[in-house]
Amino acid sequence: MLKNYKILKGTASALALDDDNDPHIEIRIEANGISYRIALNVRSKESPHDLLYANIVDFKHSSLTEALEVLPMGLTDIRNDLPELAIDYVRGGLIEREDMNVAPFQLSGPKNDLRDFIEPIVQEGIADSDVHFYAFGEAWGPENNKPD
Template sequence: MPLQRYGVLKARPIASRQGRGRTPHYHVHAVDHGEDYRVSISVRSSAGPSQLLYLIDDRFEHPLLERLRALPLGFCGQPPSSGGAALDYVRANLLSRERMSELPWDVPGPDDDFNELLDLWVGRALRDEDALIYAFGERFGPIHEPDPHFGFRPATGIYRVHMNQGSDPAYSERDGPWQDGALLLWFPEIVEDGHVKLRERWVAVFVAFSSQRWAA
């Protein structure tokens, strides 16, 4: 059964929180022209092995990017099918399972867990006032209560920012093609004195659970 409110959020990130607690998620506070959102990314599996599979592609290139550039700011619902901006790890040849790695979500020391790798790239986007995020997943809310992590009202945002097919049987009711989640970060080209100092860059964060099966 497909996700009910699948789509992509295009917005400006303004804050972040590392994942903590029993079901930890890394949270990003993002805004468009008039609305606040929370993007929640799983950093630990609640079923089976506690480590996730992840891939951070810091030089991501794909024909999909042209479609993303054309999207307006805010949440854009996407039909679960090819031809639009929906994601499918398997059918769209975004990546293979062999490219993904396991990583603990929270261990002592710098830059050696998933929270800290997310901090590395999200932190860079927070420092670049022109950077944008594209968060793929299912929308939740609006709920007319303060967001529990960032305090804005009404609480709304994107979750299930991970592969959403081939799941453990306990979660298989939400399985479906062309509805995978991911976080993409866009960094604009920087030109100084008529010369390109930094080229445009896309960074893609892909997340899956160890128990998921990869088959079309």
């Protein structure tokens, strides 16, 4: 488990697509008057570089979705406070490996890479303040000499 494993619950307010040298999709999340920047890694540093994804439109997992709904807005420490939320989608049986697809980071053409898949979902959430985003991962930043 990550040393600084957290979950961030909030609403999305902005989206930025990084260039090919820094393959992340950055999303601005607002919670309790604090603005957070999350960076979705969309290309692995290790070979093979492409990531796997599953598109589950109506994800249901009663114990997980109920636990997420009651979380307070903002950062919650998973490691110390809620270790039951430390999820592994495949090992935990939430997603079957066979249901996942390779997602190239960026290809020319429409709807054929991870950016094309994620961007409309985030934009829809930005347009609807009732949509909550849940970001799992290691909390970081702010970074020296890199403005948020």
